[in-house]
Amino acid sequence: MTPEEIHSLLAETFPDDVLAWDPSAKDPFVVIRPDGTPGVMRFLKEDPRTAFDFLDNLSGVDLGERLCVVYHLFSFAHRHRFVVKVEARRDDPRVPTAALIWRGARWFEREAYDLIGIQFVGHPDLRRIMLPDDWEGHPLRKDYVYPTHYAGIDNRREYD
Amino acid sequence: MAEIKTEEMVLNMGPHHPSTHGVLRFILKTDGEIVHECLPDVGYLHRSIEKIGELMTFQGFVPYTDRVDYVASMNSNLAYCTAVEKLAGIEVPRRAEFLRILVCELNRISSHLIAVGALAMDVGAVTPFPYALRERERINDLLEEVCGARLTYNYIWIGGVSFDATPGWLDKILHFVETFENIIPEFNRLISGNKIFVERLRDVAIVPREMAIDYSLSGPNLRASGVDWDLRRDEPYSIYPELEFDVPLGHGECGTVGDSYDRFIVRVREMEQSCRILRQCIAKFPHDQPDFRAKVKTVKPPPGEVFVRTEAPRGEQGYYLISDGTAKASRVRIRTGSFTAMAIIEEIAVGCMIADVIAIIASLDVVAPEIDR
Amino acid sequence: MSLYRSMPDTVLTTTVDKLLNWSRLSSLWYLLFGLACCAIELMQTGGPRADLDRFGSVPRATPRQSDLIIIAGTITLKMATRIKLLYEQMPYPKYVISMGSCSNSGGLFSYAYSVLRGIDKMIPVDVYIPGCPPRPEALTESLLAIQEQIKKEKFLVR
Numbered sequence: 001m002t003p004e005e006i007h008s009l010l011a012e013t014f015p016d017d018v019l020a021w022d023p024s025a026k027d028p029f030v031v032i033r034p035d036g037t038p039g040v041m042r043f044l045k046e047d048p049r050t051a052f053d054f055l056d057n058l059s060g061v062d063l064g065e066r067l068c069v070v071y072h073l074f075s076f077a078h079r080h081r082f083v084v085k086v087e088a089r090r091d092d093p094r095v096p097t098a099a100l101i102w103r104g105a106r107w108f109e110r111e112a113y114d115l116i117g118i119q120f121v122g123h124p125d126l127r128r129i130m131l132p133d134d135w136e137g138h139p140l141r142k143d144y145v146y147p148t149h150y151a152g153i154d155n156r157r158e159y160d
Numbered sequence: 161m162a163e164i165k166t167e168e169m170v171l172n173m174g175p176h177h178p179s180t181h182g183v184l185r186f187i188l189k190t191d192g193e194i195v196h197e198c199l200p201d202v203g204y205l206h207r208s209i210e211k212i213g214e215l216m217t218f219q220g221f222v223p224y225t226d227r228v229d230y231v232a233s234m235n236s237n238l239a240y241c242t243a244v245e246k247l248a249g250i251e252v253p254r255r256a257e258f259l260r261i262l263v264c265e266l267n268r269i270s271s272h273l274i275a276v277g278a279l280a281m282d283v284g285a286v287t288p289f290p291y292a293l294r295e296r297e298r299i300n301d302l303l304e305e306v307c308g309a310r311l312t313y314n315y316i317w318i319g320g321v322s323f324d325a326t327p328g329w330l331d332k333i334l335h336f337v338e339t340f341e342n343i344i345p346e347f348n349r350l351i352s353g354n355k356i357f358v359e360r361l362r363d364v365a366i367v368p369r370e371m372a373i374d375y376s377l378s379g380p381n382l383r384a385s386g387v388d389w390d391l392r393r394d395e396p397y398s399i400y401p402e403l404e405f406d407v408p409l410g411h412g413e414c415g416t417v418g419d420s421y422d423r424f425i426v427r428v429r430e431m432e433q434s435c436r437i438l439r440q441c442i443a444k445f446p447h448d449q450p451d452f453r454a455k456v457k458t459v460k461p462p463p464g465e466v467f468v469r470t471e472a473p474r475g476e477q478g479y480y481l482i483s484d485g486t487a488k489a490s491r492v493r494i495r496t497g498s499f500t501a502m503a504i505i506e507e508i509a510v511g512c513m514i515a516d517v518i519a520i521i522a523s524l525d526v527v528a529p530e531i532d533r
Numbered sequence: 534m535s536l537y538r539s540m541p542d543t544v545l546t547t548t549v550d551k552l553l554n555w556s557r558l559s560s561l562w563y564l565l566f567g568l569a570c571c572a573i574e575l576m577q578t579g580g581p582r583a584d585l586d587r588f589g590s591v592p593r594a595t596p597r598q599s600d601l602i603i604i605a606g607t608i609t610l611k612m613a614t615r616i617k618l619l620y621e622q623m624p625y626p627k628y629v630i631s632m633g634s635c636s637n638s639g640g641l642f643s644y645a646y647s648v649l650r651g652i653d654k655m656i657p658v659d660v661y662i663p664g665c666p667p668r669p670e671a672l673t674e675s676l677l678a679i680q681e682q683i684k685k686e687k688f689l690v691r
Contacts, residue, residue, distance in 0.1 A: 104376030208645035293580035
């Protein structure tokens with residue numbers, strides 16, 4: 001199926017959840033409402049016409065006013081790809097988890113929480129993965145300030 | 161006989177351990193030798209490469225992509241440069257494409273040599289590892305001749321490659337391929353058919369097809385579980401459409417489909433196929449076209465985003481780039497094959513012995529920088 | 534006639550310091566501590582072409598049995614406290630080689646938020662090897678530099 005056909009299938013099955021559609025991008029993507037994420041993702045995985053059984057990538061992006069989660073999906077049965085984006089508010093970034101739908105999403109979501117700070121509601125084990133547990137802040141945000149000390153070690157050099 | 165009181169033991173396989181896969185930590189909860197729970201703890205090599213991608217220009221970021229997977233750094237370079245070229249619409253000359261695939265396949269062979277050598281050493285056979293290192297030294301010589309570095313090459317640049325092939329380089333590669341194709345059977349006689357080696361790896365940590373797809377495994381790990389998917393053949397990039405090669409799959413020849421032995425033998429067979437690709441590249445090399453780099457001044461792609469995947473030796477390496485029209489990227493996201501391979505260890509290590517956990521990590525061929533970036 | 538000339542050829546005379554130093558520098562056992570890319574070059578140096586074993590250096594898996602630690606690779610802040618623990622576990626006399634740019638000063642990862650900029654913030658270093666990664670010949674030369682340093686040590690003078 002082409003991305004346009006998948007989008008029209010989604011728009012007629014979930015009319016309230018599909019917010020925007022950008023067919024002019026190099027990988028056409030659809031933006032859906034955060035609350036509708038579990039329903040839409042489960043439909044995309046289980047419906048035999050789409051059959052997206054492979055979660056290729058899950059990234060967190062800091063867009064300035066909003067934080068965004070980008071899902072790249074792939075289907076082995078039909079060999080087609082699709083991109084879904086979910087946007088959340090910056091001061092309260094909560095997105096329902098996809099870890100119950102694809103088990104590979106567990107670690108991807110832990111990384112997005114660790115580095116961007118998006119809370120995935122319903123995740124079985126949401127804790128930091130790359131940074132130490134007592135780290136403060138979410139580094140991949142645009143307004144992050146590098147710390148100068150950690151655990152008593154002074155990390156500055158002469159050129160700072 | 162009275163009941164013996166047993167307790168679960170928590171064992172820390174700390175970040176420093178004598179295995180060669182880098183700084184990984186596992187917290188094992190065991191009952192004697194049987195593992196009940198295996199929790200991986202990663203992040204000991206988190207070098208914030210994704211944040212540095214927002215501070216550097218597009219061309220200046222290429223040395224950092226070397227360090228994402230330092231055992232096969234040409235493939236990481238290629239993945240990033242292909243993504244930027246697709247985003248900015250840069251056309252790569254044909255000679256550069258051939259040079260890129262030559263070095264990438266050489267690097268695939270040297271990466272698989274480290275993988276199978278380290279697997280043999282972790283399982284207890286110390287001899288195959290120096291054999292693999294000896295062959296890797298010869299590949300290092302070939303690559304040092306063309307770009308000057310032994311490990312982190314910084315050879316594939318945006319728009320082409322950084323240096324042209326030296327005279328006689330192609331003959332040296334052909335000579336290497338001819339001798340290497342005799343070394344693989346020697347390696348198989350040494351280790352692949354060895355009864356003790358097979359007994360250590362057969363039926364250990366079987367990954368069925370649905371679990372492999374659900375956990376987003378890719379590369380040789382996915383093919384060992386029986387999924388016939390190789391980006392070089394199914395979604396080809398660069399000059400792969402013109403090349404002919406087979407894609408080895410796991411058949412469960414010494415056990416079940418998807419066990420650790422399958423993951424090992426798929427890598428050995430992929431080395432043979434890489435030799436085939438190298439021969440074809442040398443035969444079809446365009447000697448009459450001298451351009452090896454496109455004329456690009458500053459890379460300033462138009463605003464947009466792209467996600468490009470390539471087949472690296474450890475799985476699919478994908479670069480998701482978001483550009484806002486300036487000379488620096490707005491977001492660089494690197495999706496590596498070892499990250500998802502590490503996530504699956506939590507589930508497949510349950511019920512194995514402690515010694516099998518080492519064999520599982522080695523058969524999945526994880527390297528720490530790909531997990532942590 | 535001096536004492537030296539009256540002895541047969543099978544007798545050597547030397548000082549105790551030189552004898553002790555010679556026996557120590559000929560069997561420097563190093564801790565297998567590879568963190569990142571420099572670890573692959575460390576493995577290649579222990580490999581068939583540039584061999585560290587001919588200097589008497591064999592890799593050991595535990596710090597209690599080694600007297601040389603080669604910090605090869607980038608040190609993250611999460612790993613730094615563990616390195617301090619490993620260094621403290623090594624018995625005296627111990628030596629430290631800092632291999633590569635990342636452990637000398639942070640290297641090209643100085644722009645990172647989670648990287649310790651140089652291992653000399655945590656433990657004292659004897660020899661620094663520049664390079665990214667350094668060639669096996671550079672690592673061999675640094676081992677010889679440590680051996681030169683050991684030759685000059687005096688133990689029995691208190």
